[in-house]
Amino acid sequence: MEKIVVEGGVSLKGEIFISGAKNAALPLMAASLLTDQPLCLHHVPALSDVSRMEALLAQHGVDVQKNAAEKTLTLQASIITNTVAPYDIVSKMRACILVLGPLLARCGEAKVSLPGGCAIGIRPLNVHIESLRSLGAEIDIEGGYICAKVSSQGLRGAHIAMPLVTVNGTENVMMAAVLAKGSTIIKNAAKEPEVSDLAHCLNAMGAKISGIGTDTLVIDGVEQLGGTTHAIIPDRIEAATYAVASAITHGDIVLRDVVFDDLFTFWNHLSKAGALIEAMPSAHNPAFSDVRVRMPGEIQGVDMMTEPYPGFPTDIQAQFMALMTLCNGAAMITETIFENRLMHVPELCRMCADITVHKTSTLVRGVKELVGSHVMATDLRASVSLILAGLAAKGTTTVQRIYHIDRGYERVEEKLRQCGAVMERVPTEA
Numbered sequence: 001m002e003k004i005v006v007e008g009g010v011s012l013k014g015e016i017f018i019s020g021a022k023n024a025a026l027p028l029m030a031a032s033l034l035t036d037q038p039l040c041l042h043h044v045p046a047l048s049d050v051s052r053m054e055a056l057l058a059q060h061g062v063d064v065q066k067n068a069a070e071k072t073l074t075l076q077a078s079i080i081t082n083t084v085a086p087y088d089i090v091s092k093m094r095a096c097i098l099v100l101g102p103l104l105a106r107c108g109e110a111k112v113s114l115p116g117g118c119a120i121g122i123r124p125l126n127v128h129i130e131s132l133r134s135l136g137a138e139i140d141i142e143g144g145y146i147c148a149k150v151s152s153q154g155l156r157g158a159h160i161a162m163p164l165v166t167v168n169g170t171e172n173v174m175m176a177a178v179l180a181k182g183s184t185i186i187k188n189a190a191k192e193p194e195v196s197d198l199a200h201c202l203n204a205m206g207a208k209i210s211g212i213g214t215d216t217l218v219i220d221g222v223e224q225l226g227g228t229t230h231a232i233i234p235d236r237i238e239a240a241t242y243a244v245a246s247a248i249t250h251g252d253i254v255l256r257d258v259v260f261d262d263l264f265t266f267w268n269h270l271s272k273a274g275a276l277i278e279a280m281p282s283a284h285n286p287a288f289s290d291v292r293v294r295m296p297g298e299i300q301g302v303d304m305m306t307e308p309y310p311g312f313p314t315d316i317q318a319q320f321m322a323l324m325t326l327c328n329g330a331a332m333i334t335e336t337i338f339e340n341r342l343m344h345v346p347e348l349c350r351m352c353a354d355i356t357v358h359k360t361s362t363l364v365r366g367v368k369e370l371v372g373s374h375v376m377a378t379d380l381r382a383s384v385s386l387i388l389a390g391l392a393a394k395g396t397t398t399v400q401r402i403y404h405i406d407r408g409y410e411r412v413e414e415k416l417r418q419c420g421a422v423m424e425r426v427p428t429e430a
Ligand code: EPZ
Pocket: 022, 023, 026, 094, 095, 121, 122, 123, 124, 125, 126, 127, 128, 129, 164, 165, 166, 167, 168, 169, 314, 315, 337, 338, 339, 380, 381, 408
């Protein structure tokens, strides 16, 4: 096990290149199961979750060719040799559930382990299952596995009204529907940029998906899909995280290669908190922006509530809360997506933050300073919020269990050290 030790008090200055989006990479990798042709992905982030998905796909028979230096991944499912996604892999990463739809569509069957517990909430899969049943899948839960098979007529297009917005649920159903007979309409579809990125890639593979970016997706099934080459969109959650790193340390960081509009609601909140945010065309890629973030004055309290896209992303809630712990005044922060995504609160309070919790609402009263402490990472975004707090705190902060961070942040200490952060990764004493 390792920990990260942070010396607070440095105003970060410099530039950070944003990596490809974890939450786009994972469904895109699963999409390789839909065709026997090669799917070549660019801008692939070097994350432990990506490695886990590679291992899962490889045991399904996918040929995985990785070029870490080029950040490319070529996946080819010429033949799928195994339609079981085992507990020992799925229990470590819930996103493995994303092979369910593609396996059903390509092979007519799938046996995917239920992921089991998750720190941030129960995270049931009822909407995935009910929606796939609407497409004609016969699904039973046996021995902790989702056992699914397609009836003799194959998957058939259906009109699906999702009872709640689910990102991976929308992605799973979309990947099943692209090879179904007939047309599928998904109402109340998730609109996250990562869902749209997957839809664009599927269309490049020969799918017929319209309504991309809206809450109504129309998918006309096709006989088969081909391969394609696809560049993964930048990670908006990583970009927002480092924007907070600049703001909380009163620094001056330029985030390179960002899709500015993917974070519209977040920029709105950050500028209300007093940050100066300037977007300019990316120096080397016209599709992206470079975004300069500064916080010259006091941090102002800004109320925030997480919502599905385009609302404030739940994956930035913990990071924004870290910023609000030092605000002039107070902020009400409400988590509406997951029922237990406040485990960073007691850890921030160990650093002298003043936060009270009422169910899933928190009142964050700004304090003059945070004090460095020993704290424990509990999940991916909570752990990075503790690093952000440590960057601004007086003294030394030690964040334990940082394997959570490596799931979603490529070379986190390297990127922050390049901007002057004093931090290092050390082994945890046995
Ligand atoms: C995706 O998870 C992301 N993960 C999460 O990012 C993100 O927090 C979440 O979307 C919300 O934006 C990936 O894309 C790999 P949901 P997902 O289904 O799809 C409930 C991170 O930090 N629900 O949109 O699993 C669920 O319990 C991770 O990068 C059901 O009740 O999330 C939750 O309360 C964390 N039944 C809500 O919907 C279902 O069948 C939204 O979950 C499905 C979901």
